[in-house]
Amino acid sequence: MTNVYIETYGCQMNAYDTELVQSILVDANMHIIPTVDAADVALLNTCSVRENANNKVLNRIHALKRANKTLIVGILGCMATNFKTQLLDNNRLQIDLIAGPDSYKQLPALIADAVDATHSDKPFDVTLSEFETYDTIVPNRTEGANAWLAIMRGCNNFCTFCVVPYTRGRERSRSADSIITEINDLVAKGYKQVTLLGQNVNSYRYGNDTFTDLMRRITQETAIDRIRFTSPHPKDFPDDLLDVIAANPAICKQIHVPLQAGNDRILKKMNRTYTQSEFLTLIHKMRDAIPGVALSTDIIVGFPTETYDEFLDTVRVCETVKFDHAYIFKYSERPNTRAALKFPDDVPLDEKTQRITELVKLQKKHSLHQNKRWVNTVQSILVERWDGETVIGRNDANVLVYVDAAHNRAAIGSFTNVFVTDASPHGLRARALSQ
Ligand code: SAH
Ligand code: SF4
Ligand code: F3S
DSSP states (O other): OOEEEEEEOSSHHHHHHHHHHHHHHHHTTOEEOSSSTTOSEEEEEEOOSSHHHHHHHHHHHHHHHHHOTTOEEEEEEHHHHHHHHHHHHOGGGOOOEEEOTTOGGGHHHHHHHHHOTTOOSOOEEOOOOSSOOOTTOOOOOOOSSEEEEESEEOOOOOOTTOOHHHHHOSOEEOOHHHHHHHHHHHHHTTOOEEEEEOTTGGGOEETTEEHHHHHHHHHHHOOOSEEEEEOOOGGGOOHHHHHHHHHOTTBOSEEEOOOBOSOHHHHHHTTOOOOHHHHHHHHHHHHHHSTTOEEEEEEEEOOTTOOHHHHHHHHHHHHHHOOSEEEEEEOOOOTTSHHHHHSOOOSOHHHHHHHHHHHHHHHHHHHHHHHGGGTTSEEEEEEEEEOSSEEEEEOTTOOEEEEEOTTOOOOTTOEEEEEEEEEETTEEEEEEOOO
16 A cells, blocks of 8 residues: 655645545545655645745755655645656656646556656656546545635636746636535534635636625525635625625625735736725725625735835735735746746845835734724634644634633634633634633
């Protein structure tokens, strides 16, 4: 029996894909193991969204091979497609097999070829599909409280900085019926939360079903307690979705809405196809339709040619919106993207560092401000972890809540009501309420 160990890098989509891969390998009679020590095969499910993500994986390949020369090392995920044959040609890297995000059904065969000593060519398949949605595969889910569920794959937006349309190919959606069947199975297994995944969930379309229709159907046809989704694109956020979110207690009042930049010239160069004012109008609409909605975002600082004054437009948007949470990144040039081909990476690294430091400091202030909204309220949290002393879960707004309750172990994957006593930029402190 082949022992396979898998490491996952990158976004939630990769976390979900690892669960799909596990399911495919288990069906092929392979054994998934939690550490690399007894592994015959180590698979790295990789990310190439920024250069440091790439470097981390390259270092890891060297370390794995140095520790065990006979270990078969395979590359899955976004680096697989992007690097294609380069990885195999480079002998120093010693990669034994590659499978891109649409080739996971081939993995048992690719692994068998790699294990077979008589097979001289290194096996790989990085073909991108216009159809593969893995809708017949039930992932081997490992998390206790939340279930990831990809409703669509790929991206057609081609933001100029982004490698994802190249690594994951064209957009395609999975049927609403199959999604609903899977969520009903999740409910039967005791899952309380589902997070719908897609590079741009607004583009979801299957037959006549739009993303709004899908969300409405999930609330009507399943009994899942909490529904989250990530990510929508600000350029085409559907108005009717706001009404569906507002009207349904099961849909969390929390939206991730990636800003990327606040300056119109930079937004245009990024090919984001909205302006600062259109973004702010959307935020107002969200807050009008869903009072108290928690908002998070993604921001890139130091995109090519961004001046400090233009960066200040991003700061101004953040000051206006006061996001509950923000993921902030330094621009990282990705080979073959439109930005890499057309715009030299000309903002110096120390300038990017200064901008990110400034924005992170501001964001901390805003996160604290928003998190204080929950102090002295009762919150229902979905428990994710228990570290022996503290119960850790999230409220509806997706804020981490730390509950001092050493004596009172709440079951992972269950809801518990707590009283919030304190807030920090990173989360909330609370005490357990007697049940
Ligand atoms: N599809 C998702 C984003 C996927 S990548 C969406 O559109 O929301 C996650 C985040 O990584 C992006 O939102 C962006 O902020 C960041 N990112 C992508 N490419 C980048 C690059 N070249 N340099 C720095 N950050 C990048
Ligand atoms: Fe990348 Fe833009 Fe697509 Fe998101 S929407 S995956 S940032 S190209
Ligand atoms: Fe995700 Fe990284 Fe790919 S962010 S889509 S794993 S490039």
